[in-house]
Amino acid sequence: MxxxxxxxxxxxxxxxxxxxxxxxxxxxxxxxxxxxxxxxxxxxxxxxxxxxxxxxTKDKKKFDQQVIPNEIQLRVVISLVSLFAVPLFCSFFSSIIGFTLSAAIPTGVLMISLRGGKWLQSVFLSALLTSIVFVVFTKALLVPLADGPLGTPIGF
Amino acid sequence: MDVYVQAMEMVFRLDVFLTLLAGGAFGLFMGAMPGLTSTMAMALLVPVTFFLPPVPALALMVAASSMAIFSGDLPGALMRIPGTPASAAYCEDTYYLTKTGRASIGLGLGLGASVVGGMAGALILSLSAPLLAKVALNFSSYEYFWLACLGLTCATLVSQSTAVKGLVSLLIGLLAATVGLDATTGFPRFTFGLTEMMGGISFIPAMIGMFAVAELISTILRNEKQATVPQYEMGSLWKVISTRMWHHKANAVRGSLIGTLVGALPGAGADIAAWVSYAIAKKLSKKTEEFGKGTEEGIVAASSSNNSSIAGGWIPTLVFGIPGDSGAAIIIGVLYLKDLAPGPTLFLYKPEVLYAVFATFFIANILLFLMGTVMIKLSSHILKVPYGVLAPCIMMFCVVGAFAMNNSYFGVAVMMAAGVLAWFMKGNGIPVAPAILGMVLGNLLEKNFLTSMVKANGDPLLFFSRPISAALGIVTILIWCLQIYSSFKSGRRHQQNIGNL
CATH class of the missing domain: 1.10.287 (Helix Hairpins)
Incomplete structure (x- = not known):
């Protein structure tokens, strides 16, 4: 065992x-x-x-152990924290600052940390992605995601 | 006859065709990305089904699952990384063919066999499900109790872990299913005073978490460099499919039959179907030395098998409400969302919807042939999408999907908790699939267990009082006894080995 x-x-x-x-x-x-x-x-x-x-009893079967490296890089920590920040920010801040902002901020950080830089591209991509998700889910699927101060992006 | 006409009217509509195309494209993309599975593709599409009528909603699931399973072959053939576990069995063979300049043979045969397997599975589903439903109409709570026990037992045993760990996973799922108001007494169980928990833990956010969030955490922690796509030659796919598929027709038919059968077994999904078919093809082959080195027989057998298992998994799902695999468990969720409680009565009250869904299987496989060809041509470009862009997209879809379930962030909390739990479980060799099946089957098992207990009035022999329930009960208990016996035997052998050392 x-x-x-x-x-x-x-x-x-x-x-x-x-x-x-x-x-x-x-x-x-x-x-x-x-x-x-x-x-x-x-x-x-x-x-x-x-x-x-x-x-x-002893488990004789081999399985894929979740590998947690001995030296966890800062990049991995930031990625993991920002991964958990996406739902947390959406849950706690979307009613104040709106879904677009509260999702775009941690998503942007996650993208930057996973891609190891590429700031401008990542910020643009995360803003675009969040706006698309927001518009599709609120307008087409009628999911009541919070507007916030930004309102609906790009005049939709 | 009217039912068939109604079903066709439900299928041949623009919205159904568009959802099949959209679901197919999404499935092809998800399957092609290493680490993203067919089940994850289905789980992520569930929130979209909230807003669709029943037939397009189920068509979306059919298309996504069929195409994702095939698409998993692409990174396997080009980068030696199976896109989904279902493609792992013949990954070495397709990669060998690519390395030796025959990528079109591996991928063409994979596509052709997937279409054949998908069609065969759909045919068997369409023919067998209505017949089985007629038999299942006579089932009482005793039969359902034993059937659920048998299904869950198989799910525990076929999981790629020890029986104890499979059972632990199953019990965690069953325990989660008991949360909320008890159906018989109306008593709130394990709700901790939270009104959101009164209705129970919705298994759709939990499934999204267990499949998507757990995988995201693992991938981030692994911190691996994304593999690159090598240069390869792609010949004519049409030529391969039209000439070589006929040569391997026996393998394709055998693989399809095995796949459907394995798929119908609760807990065993496309990956097990592919491994079983590959092993049988090897056993029956005259060229066993070619297996692992670009065997066409193995590719055809396993490819047809993993695609036919999808339809196979729908048989117990629709007829008994017992999912064949974790993908089918998601289908049960969608069926409930669409007010189509799975079980034999569905064939009585909504046969037109079911026949329409059967028809979408055939259309999805025709589309697979067309879209798969395009996907093969585009695969080298699609596989370059960086995980750093993909992971945030998946996470956001998970959050919005879990929120959309009840328009509440409680679903998001359930999703995250389930994701973290699944990550811990996987890290300790505890499989996740039995937990999902437990969550889905928990209510059915408890309801039939309590009803049977009340009817039996303390007499356990009444659980075996009807012929089918007796047969199911004896088979289930025999499997339990055999498992306990083999555990004792292997334990003793292990002790002896230690003693010898």
Whole structure:
């Protein structure tokens, strides 16, 4: 077994115990032994068993390990942060500054970091891309993305 | 007869044709980009289907999946990087042909075989699904319970990991499906007081996250340099397809049949279908030494197989509501979005829609032939699109798609959480596909489990009281027992090996 498997196993056992505790308060169907908690209890029990098996048995199959390099370059960190910033900016700032700006800023940063420079091209591409997505989704598909102070780009 | 006429009226419309073209072009592009899979292409198109009528929405999915699977051959042949996992089986062969100046043979045969496979799969789907639906109409909760168990068991076993890890993934999916108001008692489960969670975790944003976001994180962390396309000679594709395909007709037919069958098996998708067909073609070939060195037999068998598996995956999806693979799980999501609950009753109440969808399979494969030819000619240019431009585009589509599900950023949060979870799972050898199937099948399994429990009133033998349920139950339990036995056996062998050392 690997340490990762042990950690997963321990986490699953804890999750299983938590679930069993939580589901014990779920109501049953009137006059029946089964109810809202039955199915989650079965899942929790099986998760617990799997956790124990993972903890004690060895995984002999090879799999593609997610490679996290020992020396993570600054570029990778910025890319990863800006990748997560796209949904975060859209969720928290689009109602204030609009979807176009809140998506274009992190997308631009992501593009610059992934392409290792090419600032002007990346800024132009991210602005163009965000504007196209905004226009297509708001005008053609009627998704209510926030306008913000910029309004709809290019007079659409 | 009226049903067929109605179906044809639904298909031969400009909007359906345009969605087939658009879905096809998107699928071809996504499949050709290494790391972007057919399932990801389908997941990213789901938000677009919100705004389309049922037939164009499903046509979009059919076209995207069919074309993405073929398109995965292109980077395999030109750069030795399979575009999708389904092309991995014969990547060495197509690349060998390109290296030796015969790129047109590898790609032409791949295209021809994909079209044959797609057509054969569509034919089998059209003929078998209505017949199976008639049988499935007599199913009770016992049969559905065992069928769901059997499907999920197969999904766990065929995943490229250990059975335990496959089961863990499945249980995570099933657990996610229990979130929200319980259908039987109306009791809120695991909602943490959040009103957004009352309706449950929508599996479409979760699927977008698991397939797209997880892959983006992995690719960024790998920080690899983008491969370049070498110079290659491209001969006449038409000549290859018209002359050599006939020579390999037996391989194409066999590959198509195997692909459809494997595709219909829950959990086994196009990649497994391609590997199985390739292995069988090698076993039956008189030129086994050519396998891995540009074998035409292997390319035809595996190419026809991976494309036919798409239609195969639709058979259990439409008839029983049990997805054949993760792509079919997305189809179930689209069917529900379009108020077409999958199952045998769909064939009773909306047969015209289903026949229209079957027809789109045939049209999509005709289009594949035309668009695939153009794509092969353009491939060297398309493969130059930098990942630095592509990744931000994908991320933005994911965000807008997850938002469009309920016009709420809660979907975006679900997508991101699912993406991170899937990345962790993959990093620990836990496959993602069983979790998706668990999320999709969770409600069906729980509903039939509880109904059967109430009907059985504590008597477990009633789960085996009907002939089909007994057969399904026995097969399922036998598979479980065999798996446990083989795990014990391999564990003991491992202990012995350690002892010998």
């Amino acid at each position: 690997t340490n990762k498997d042990r950690i997963w196993g321990a986490l699953l056992v804890m999750l299983s115990l938590g679930l069993l505790y939580k589901t014990s308060s779920f109501p049953s169907l009137p006059g029946q032994l089964v109810g809202a908690g039955t199915f989650p209890e079965v899942i929790a029990t099986l998760l617990g068993v799997c956790g124990i098996l993972l903890f004690f």
